[in-house]
Amino acid sequence: QVTLKESGPVLVKPTETLTLTCTVSGFSLSNTKMGVSWIRQPPGKALEWLAHIFSNDETSYRSSLKSRLSISKDTSKSQVVLTMTNMDPVDTATYYCARIRRLRYFDWLSFPDYWGQGTLVTVSS
Amino acid sequence: NFMLTQPHSVSESPGKTVTISCTGSSGSIASNYVQWYQQRPGSAPTTVIFEDNERPSGVPDRFSGSVDSSSNSASLIITGLKTEDEADYYCQSYDISNQYVFGTGTKVTVL
Numbered sequence: 001q002v003t004l005k006e007s008g009p010v011l012v013k014p015t016e017t018l019t020l021t022c023t024v025s026g027f028s029l030s031n032t033k034m035g036v037s038w039i040r041q042p043p044g045k046a047l048e049w050l051a052h053i054f055s056n057d058e059t060s061y062r063s064s065l066k067s068r069l070s071i072s073k074d075t076s077k078s079q080v081v082l083t084m085t086n087m088d089p090v091d092t093a094t095y096y097c098a099r100i101r102r103l104r105y106f107d108w109l110s111f112p113d114y115w116g117q118g119t120l121v122t123v124s125s
Numbered sequence: 126n127f128m129l130t131q132p133h134s135v136s137e138s139p140g141k142t143v144t145i146s147c148t149g150s151s152g153s154i155a156s157n158y159v160q161w162y163q164q165r166p167g168s169a170p171t172t173v174i175f176e177d178n179e180r181p182s183g184v185p186d187r188f189s190g191s192v193d194s195s196s197n198s199a200s201l202i203i204t205g206l207k208t209e210d211e212a213d214y215y216c217q218s219y220d221i222s223n224q225y226v227f228g229t230g231t232k233v234t235v236l
Contacts, residue, residue: 037225047162049224049227103176104176105176106157111158113172113175
């Protein structure tokens with residue numbers, strides 16, 4: 001059974017750095033066909049992809065946020081960590097981690113097949 | 126920037142069929158795959174369609190997907206609509222840099 005669970009602060013102040021941890025079970029972060037992505041959703045708005053990481057440490061970041069994001073993994077702990085610097089109230093959102101799976105015929109692409117429950121992060125002084 | 130546009134909302138009665146469109150702003154949506162996600166109120170998204178028209182195990186065959194290159198759009202079709210299908214639905218594809226792009230979302234209401 002694949003599960004993902006996000007953890008981290010519920011409230012951060014403007015200019016602070018956000019650190020979120022995704023703890024996974026039911027699959028290994030060393031699986032070459034799988035990875036983990038972070039996706040957020042501001043209240044009442046659409047989903048927005050942030051970053052992902054694969055077993056070979058291949059990473060990708062949302063272009064508009066690349067300078068503020070960092071993603072890493074600890075395979076032995078089954079954890080993926082996202083950091084986002086210089087937080088602003090517009091970053092208030094529910095942050096989801098998701099397992100991503102490479103497409104069968106376009107293996108440079110992937111999609112989220114299992115999602116965590118999400119964690120609401122509010123940015124306010 | 127590549128965008129995916131969906132209708133804000135659709136409504137239909139139980140047992141009927143709804144079709145949700147997802148239109149690409151440029152390029153060819155048919156050149157990359159499209160996924161669809163269901164998000165019930167207060168819950169995390171779940172995947173209902175991947176690779177244009179594949180269903181994950183556990184997703185009923187009332188859900189199907191299609192792509193129309195002539196209109197640069199994809200569609201999610203839900204037949205035999207049930208009250209449990211009431212949710213927000215998002216399409217997802219990729220931009221020219223292979224980064225994920227999500228659609229604007231469609232709220233499905235079962236009357």
